[in-house]
Every structure is written in C-alpha cells, then in structure tokens.
Amino acid sequence: MFNIPSPANIKTVHIVVICGSGMGTPAAMLQEAGYLVRGSDENVYPPMSTFLASRNIQIKEGYRAGNLEPPPDLVVVGNVIRGDNPEAVAAVEQSLDYCSMPQALHRFFLNSYQSVVAAGTHGKTTTAALLVWLLTVAGMDPGCLVGGLMANFQQSYLLGRGPYFVVEGDEYDTAFFDKRPKFLHYQPQICVLTSVEFDHADIFPDLQAVENAFAQLVTSIPPDGLLIANADDPGASRLSRKARCRLVTYGLQEPAQIRVEMAKYGVGTTRFNVSGPQGFEASFNSPLAGAHNLSNTLSMVSLAHELGLDPGTIQKTLTTFRGVRRRQEVRGEPDGVTVIDDYAHHPTAVQATLEALRPFYAGRRLWAIFEPRTNSSKRKVFQERYATVFDAADLVLIKEPPGLQSIAPEERLSAAQLVKDISKREVEAHYFPEVDTMLPFITSGAKAGDVLLIMSTGSFDNLIDRLLEELNKRPA
Incomplete structure (x- = not known):
C-alpha cells in the first residue's frame, strides 16, 4: 500500500530503478543510515x-x-516506473508498503533537519553545492543531496549532524501514483529560487503549467520561513510575490536587497562588489565564470548574510569551492586544447555558458559542441530559440539528437535546420549524424589554445574520453 512505515520499523528497502538518475545516491544514503538496501534496474552499467x-x-x-x-x-519506486511495471504491480498485489524517492528522502532524512531547497529552471545544482560548501566552511556540518558530484567532497550527498539539510529541488513529477512536483515533498524552511522558464516539455504543456508548479513550492514555505529569490529573473521575481514568508531578493541588474554594484569578468576570475541591508558592503573574487554563476553566487551571499556570516567566510567559500562535476568541468588540456564538460541543455543555459567562457578564455577560439538530448531539447519547441544562443562561439558542432523515434515527427527538433539557421548568423556551424563522424572533425581541426565546450546531459557516446585519448596521441 502507498505508505511509509516508521523508520524504526524498517530494515530492508528495495528500490525499483536503482541505477536511475536521482536514485542511486539516495540508495547509498539509506545504506549509510543503517538500512539493508537492494534494488533492480534494466539499465545496469557504469558509473x-x-x-x-x-x-x-x-x-x-x-x-x-x-x-x-x-x-x-x-519498496521505493522511481518516477520513470509506470503502474504496469511487474514490480509495481507485485507491490500493490502483495500489499507491500511503497513510496516515491522524494517521500523517502523526506521521511528518512529531511524530517531531522531544517530543509534548504535550491530550486529553479537553471543553476540549482551549482547553487545547492555553493550553499553546502558555505555551511561547511562556516562549521555547520550540513546534510545534503545535490544533483551532481561536488568536487569538494567527491560525492553528491552528506549526512551531516548540523541543523541544515540542503537539497536540490526538482520540478519533475514524483511517481506514477503521485504527479506532484518532487520538490513539494521537501517542505522547505528556506528556499532559493533561481529562475522559472519553460522546460520539461514532456510533462508541462506550457509556461503557465511550469509556473503553477513553482507557485506551489513558493506558497508551501511556512510563514516563519525564508524565500531567497532572483530579482533578475522575471518568472522568479513574479512568483516570489506569492510567498507567505519573508522574502530576500538578489540581483545583478534589477533592484534587489543583495545586489552587485560592480562586476568584472576576466581571464580565470570574476571580481565583484556587493551591497545589502544593514550597511552590508563587501568585495569578492570568484573562480566561477560568467554572469549566471555570479547570480548563483549572490544567492549564497544572501543566505550567508541572513545567517550572520562575515565576508571573510564568504570569500573563503569562494576561494576553496572546487565546483560540481559536469558544470564547466575542465576534463583535460592535451596538446594545449582545453576540453570542458558541461550539462547545459536549455537555450538559456547554453547561451549563458558560452557568454561566460568568452571572457574567461579571452583571445582563444571557442568551440560549442552540442548534443540535444533532453525531452525538451529534442523537440521543436526550442528550434528557433536555439539558433540565437550560439553567437559567442567561433565554431558550432551539432549532433543529431538520440531517440527521436520516440517523438512524433512533427514535434522533433531538426538539428540539420538548426545548423543552417546558426550559419545565417555568420557563425560557422556543422551538422553530424553521429559521434563517429564528429570525432575526426574535431581532432583534425582543434589547435593548441582552442577551448572545446562539450554540452550534453548524457554520455554523448563517450565523446570526451575518446577525444582526450585521440588528442593525447598527438606527437609532443
């Protein structure tokens, strides 16, 4: 039955789709908490x-x-599992207790902490990791679950003993038996809202549906809670007005309580000045590139100010922050070619990442190598928008999206047409049906000093490892 017994009455947990995104890490958390964990999956492969x-x-x-x-x-059921899955059917027929992973996360972990939720269409992984590292540097020993491997810990979760648990809040639906957004189960005491745009076209029909989901999150924060919202983002700013709790805004452009007075994006660093309530003024240096990462950083500064932490703690957080895997992650520099792995997929994120790297690697040729892979990016909903977001690149390579056969022909993104539209904007662009033809094009054309930004939410057919191997074969 759809129920979670008291944790004291649970010894064994079975997870359906244990290797799935957002499932394997909580499985490890449950095991570390003392439960006997097992599971099943039809896609069992590294990592x-x-x-x-x-x-x-x-x-x-x-x-x-x-x-x-x-x-x-x-039985914990992943959100990709349908009601006719043999194990879902068996759990119901045998009257076994079952729940979703967000429900399990709340019952087993969040119940013991003050929940800090980082949510938004963009930036929530880096933001969550920054918040975790801030609390760690401040000696607050947080718990957390982040949707990427945090380089400072070489893992994506912590079972800390401090008062706070930071969790990345996902707007996707919870399970076949619970179509509410996942983040509603996290019951935030503190929430950071970075942005609200249309995405996840497979479950949201339009922007209004997306905003409705985030509105539920905002209004779920209790009156004694705190919402930290991005004043520069129209969606986040608009929805923040629905909050029943105290609101703190941050921004680079729009009027905000925590605001940037000066920002200079340079080679390898970002310098900025911040002002805020109670005469708060400080200057910082950040190793993170671009205005979008400065916005993420401002959310961390906002929380630090609310917690009464001094500028020295904030600067130490930035100086020692090592980032998140697959977020502008430099994978190698063979033969003078810098290879960067990034998770950008939404048009806004692609544009922001390219515009961030342009001054960070000033004077170098910037390649944008993109695989549209998400349910939204494979659809024509972003066909025209994608054509406008690659202007900061010197050279653009687009691969045919995988799995198009699952999408109606009239709804599919055309990668070939996208390349034509990018070329019309006087940016050199090339289309490739598969990685096997893309790889030799890159290895023959990449020169010392080039920066290769590779963007995909998946393995990209192991392109990065294959590329590094080929570049390392070049004679010194």
Whole structure:
C-alpha cells in the first residue's frame, strides 16, 4: 500500500530503478543510515552500477515480481516506473508498503533537519553545492543531496549532524501514483529560487503549467520561513510575490536587497562588489565564470548574510569551492586544447555558458559542441530559440539528437535546420549524424589554445574520453 512505515520499523528497502538518475545516491544514503538496501534496474552499467557495487548494494537486472522476494519492509519506486511495471504491480498485489524517492528522502532524512531547497529552471545544482560548501566552511556540518558530484567532497550527498539539510529541488513529477512536483515533498524552511522558464516539455504543456508548479513550492514555505529569490529573473521575481514568508531578493541588474554594484569578468576570475541591508558592503573574487554563476553566487551571499556570516567566510567559500562535476568541468588540456564538460541543455543555459567562457578564455577560439538530448531539447519547441544562443562561439558542432523515434515527427527538433539557421548568423556551424563522424572533425581541426565546450546531459557516446585519448596521441 502507498505508505511509509516508521523508520524504526524498517530494515530492508528495495528500490525499483536503482541505477536511475536521482536514485542511486539516495540508495547509498539509506545504506549509510543503517538500512539493508537492494534494488533492480534494466539499465545496469557504469558509473552507477560500479558505484553501487562498491557499496555492496545488490542489483537485480530486469524487472520481475520475484525481485521482491523475500518481501522488503519498503519498496521505493522511481518516477520513470509506470503502474504496469511487474514490480509495481507485485507491490500493490502483495500489499507491500511503497513510496516515491522524494517521500523517502523526506521521511528518512529531511524530517531531522531544517530543509534548504535550491530550486529553479537553471543553476540549482551549482547553487545547492555553493550553499553546502558555505555551511561547511562556516562549521555547520550540513546534510545534503545535490544533483551532481561536488568536487569538494567527491560525492553528491552528506549526512551531516548540523541543523541544515540542503537539497536540490526538482520540478519533475514524483511517481506514477503521485504527479506532484518532487520538490513539494521537501517542505522547505528556506528556499532559493533561481529562475522559472519553460522546460520539461514532456510533462508541462506550457509556461503557465511550469509556473503553477513553482507557485506551489513558493506558497508551501511556512510563514516563519525564508524565500531567497532572483530579482533578475522575471518568472522568479513574479512568483516570489506569492510567498507567505519573508522574502530576500538578489540581483545583478534589477533592484534587489543583495545586489552587485560592480562586476568584472576576466581571464580565470570574476571580481565583484556587493551591497545589502544593514550597511552590508563587501568585495569578492570568484573562480566561477560568467554572469549566471555570479547570480548563483549572490544567492549564497544572501543566505550567508541572513545567517550572520562575515565576508571573510564568504570569500573563503569562494576561494576553496572546487565546483560540481559536469558544470564547466575542465576534463583535460592535451596538446594545449582545453576540453570542458558541461550539462547545459536549455537555450538559456547554453547561451549563458558560452557568454561566460568568452571572457574567461579571452583571445582563444571557442568551440560549442552540442548534443540535444533532453525531452525538451529534442523537440521543436526550442528550434528557433536555439539558433540565437550560439553567437559567442567561433565554431558550432551539432549532433543529431538520440531517440527521436520516440517523438512524433512533427514535434522533433531538426538539428540539420538548426545548423543552417546558426550559419545565417555568420557563425560557422556543422551538422553530424553521429559521434563517429564528429570525432575526426574535431581532432583534425582543434589547435593548441582552442577551448572545446562539450554540452550534453548524457554520455554523448563517450565523446570526451575518446577525444582526450585521440588528442593525447598527438606527437609532443
């Protein structure tokens, strides 16, 4: 039955789609908390399979009713699982207790902390990681679950003993039996709202539906809670007015309580001055590139100010912050070619990332190598918008999106047409049907000093590792 027993009555937990995004890490958290964890998945491969194996978490390949033998005390169901999945059917027929992962996260972990939720269409992973590192530097020993590997910890979660638990809030639906956004289960005491734009076209029909989801989050913050909202983002600014709690705004351009008075984006660094309430003024240096990362940083500064932390703690947080995997992550510099891995996929994120790297790597040729892979980016909803976001690049390479057969032909993004439209803006662009033809084009054309920004939410057919291998073969 749809129910979560008291944690004291649970010993064994079975997770359906244990290797899925957002499932493997909570599985490790549950194990570290003392539960016997096992699971099943039909896509069992590295790195998640090896990560779980290193924790001695048993994985059954494929979905079948027999995987629930012996019966676990709780079945946790991933949001990609449908109601006709054999294990979902068996859990219902056997009257086993089951729930979603967001519900389990709240019951087993968030209940013991003050919940700090980082939410928004863009920037929530980096923002969450910054908040975690701030609290760590301040000696507050936070718990957390972040949607990317935090380089400072070499993992994406912490079971801290301090008062706060930082969680990245996802607006996707929860499970086949609960279509509410995941972040509603996290019951924030403090919430950072970075941005609200249309995305996730597979579950949201339009921008209004997206805004409705975020409005539920904003209004769920209790009156004694805190909302920290981006005044520069129209959606976040508009929805912040619905809050029942205290509101703190931050911004680079629009009037805000925590605001940037000066920003200089240079090679390898960003310098900026900030002002705020109670005569707050400070100057900082950040290793993070671009205005979008400065905005993320301002949300961290806002929380620090609210917690009464001094500018020295904020600067130490920035100086020692090592970033998040796949967020402007430099994977290598073979033969003088800088190879960067980034998760950007929404048009706004692609444009912001390219515009950030242009001054950060001033005077160098910037390649934009993009695989439209998400359910939204593979659809024509962003066809015209994508054509306008690559202007900061010197050279653009677009790969045919994978899995287009699952989308109606009239709804599909045309990568070939996108390349034509980019070229009309006087930016050199090339279309590739697969990585096997793209790779030799890159290796033959990349020169010392070039910066290769590779953007995908997936493995990109292992392009980066293959590219690094080929570039390392070049004679010194």
